[in-house]
Amino acid sequence: MRMFSFLFHTNQSKIGYVVKSYLLHACVTFPLVLGAYYIWGSEFADLDGRQESSLLFLIILAPAIETLLMVPILKLIQIFNFDVVMTSVISALTWGVAHTLNSVLNGFGVLFLFFVLSISYLTWRQKSFKAAFWVTFGIHALNNAVVFLS
Secondary structure, eight states: OGGGGGGGOOSSOHHHHHHHHHHHHHHHHHHHHHHHHHHHOGGGOOTTGGGGSOHHIIIIIHHHHHHHHHHHHHHHHHTTTOOHHHHHHHHHHHHHHHHHTTOHHHHHHHHHHHHHHHHHHHHHHTTOHHHHHHHHHHHHHHHHHHHHHO
C-alpha cells in the first residue's frame, strides 16, 4: 500500500503527481480492460463510438466538464462522513455507471480512473480548488488523449 501513498500527498510537483497517477491507473486498468474484452468480446464494447467524438471534446472539454461535475458529487458523498477512500469508491462507482451508458467496457474501464481522480481531487482540494481542478483535469485529459490516439 505504501506505493500508493503518493496519491494522498501534495508535497510534490503537480506534473509529477499527474504522471504517476496516470501510470498507476494505466497499470491497473489496461490489463483489466484487455482481459474483459478478451473474455466477453466485442459485444462488451462500442469500438466505433470514439470516432464520433472530436479530439477537442474528448481531451479538453470532457475532462473539464466531468471534473467540475465531480465537485458536487463528492460533496454530496462527503455528507455521510466517509473517509477519502470510501468517498472515492462511491464516486468511482457512480461515474462507472454513468459511463456504462456509452458501453459496458467504457464503464468498466473508468472505475479505477475515477477512483484515482476522486482521491486526487480530494487530496489537492486541501491546497486549493485551482490545484485540485488542474491535477484532476490533467490526469483525465492524459488518459483520454492516450485512449483517443491509440
